[in-house]
Amino acid sequence: MSEEAALQREYYLRKDRVVMANEKTLSEKEVILLVKRGDRGAYRLIVESYMQRAYYIALGFVRNAQDAMDISQESFIKAFRRIRSFDSERPFFPWFYKLLKNLCLDHLKRRSRIQEVPLEEDRVLKDEHEDREMKEVLWKGIERLPVEQREVIILRYFQQLSYQEIAEVTGKPIGTVMSSLYYAKKRLKEMIKKFLSSEK
Structure with a gap:
C-alpha cells in the first residue's frame, strides 16, 4: 500500500464530522459508503460516534451496566453485517436504533425477572x-x-x-x-x- 493510500485510511473525529489524515472532511454518508466498501477503519469512527448514546439507551431498557455494554456492542456488530442493506441516503442512527431496540427487547424477553442493580x-x-x-x-x-x-x-x-x-x-x-x-x-x-x- 502506498503512503498516500495509507493516509487515506487514517481518520479521526472533529465535532460532528469525520476528518481524514489529509484533512479532507467527510460527511456521515461518505463514511458509510466507505464502510460499505469494506473499510473497517471508517466503521470504527461510526462506532465511536454513537457508542455512548447506544450504551445509555440500552442501559435505560435493561438496567444492567454489563448487559447494556454487551447489547450495544452486539448491535454495532449486527449493523456492520447488515450495512450493505442500509440506505446511505438516510441518517444512520434511526436505522441503527431499531437494531439496538430489538436486541434490548429480546434480552428482556429472555430474562425471567428484572435484575436489581x-x-x-x-x-x-x-x-x-x-x-x-x-x-x-x-x-x-x-x-x-x-x-x-x-x-x-x-x-x-x-x-x-x-x-x-x-x-x-x-x-x-x-x-x-x-x-x-x-x-x-x-x-x-x-x-x-x-x-x-x-x-x-
Missing part, C-alpha cells in the same frame, strides 16, 4: 439529590410501562432528544410520541404519588 451505580439517573427509595420507585415504574412508553421516556429524559428527533428515530408520528410521553408521565406520577402517600 445498585442504583448508586446506575449512571442513567443523574439527579444526585433523589432519595434512593424514590429512585427505586421511579425505575420500577419505568420498568412497568408498556414498551412504547418506556422508550419515549428514555429518549426524551435520558437522551434529551426533542419530540421531532424521537419521531425520526422511532419512525412514529410526532403526535404519537407526544401522546405516549403524556400517558407515561401520568402513570409515573400516579406511582410516585401512591408511594408518597404510603410513607405518611
Whole structure:
C-alpha cells in the first residue's frame, strides 16, 4: 500500500464530522459508503460516534451496566453485517436504533425477572439529590410501562432528544410520541404519588 493510500485510511473525529489524515472532511454518508466498501477503519469512527448514546439507551431498557455494554456492542456488530442493506441516503442512527431496540427487547424477553442493580451505580439517573427509595420507585415504574412508553421516556429524559428527533428515530408520528410521553408521565406520577402517600 502506498503512503498516500495509507493516509487515506487514517481518520479521526472533529465535532460532528469525520476528518481524514489529509484533512479532507467527510460527511456521515461518505463514511458509510466507505464502510460499505469494506473499510473497517471508517466503521470504527461510526462506532465511536454513537457508542455512548447506544450504551445509555440500552442501559435505560435493561438496567444492567454489563448487559447494556454487551447489547450495544452486539448491535454495532449486527449493523456492520447488515450495512450493505442500509440506505446511505438516510441518517444512520434511526436505522441503527431499531437494531439496538430489538436486541434490548429480546434480552428482556429472555430474562425471567428484572435484575436489581445498585442504583448508586446506575449512571442513567443523574439527579444526585433523589432519595434512593424514590429512585427505586421511579425505575420500577419505568420498568412497568408498556414498551412504547418506556422508550419515549428514555429518549426524551435520558437522551434529551426533542419530540421531532424521537419521531425520526422511532419512525412514529410526532403526535404519537407526544401522546405516549403524556400517558407515561401520568402513570409515573400516579406511582410516585401512591408511594408518597404510603410513607405518611
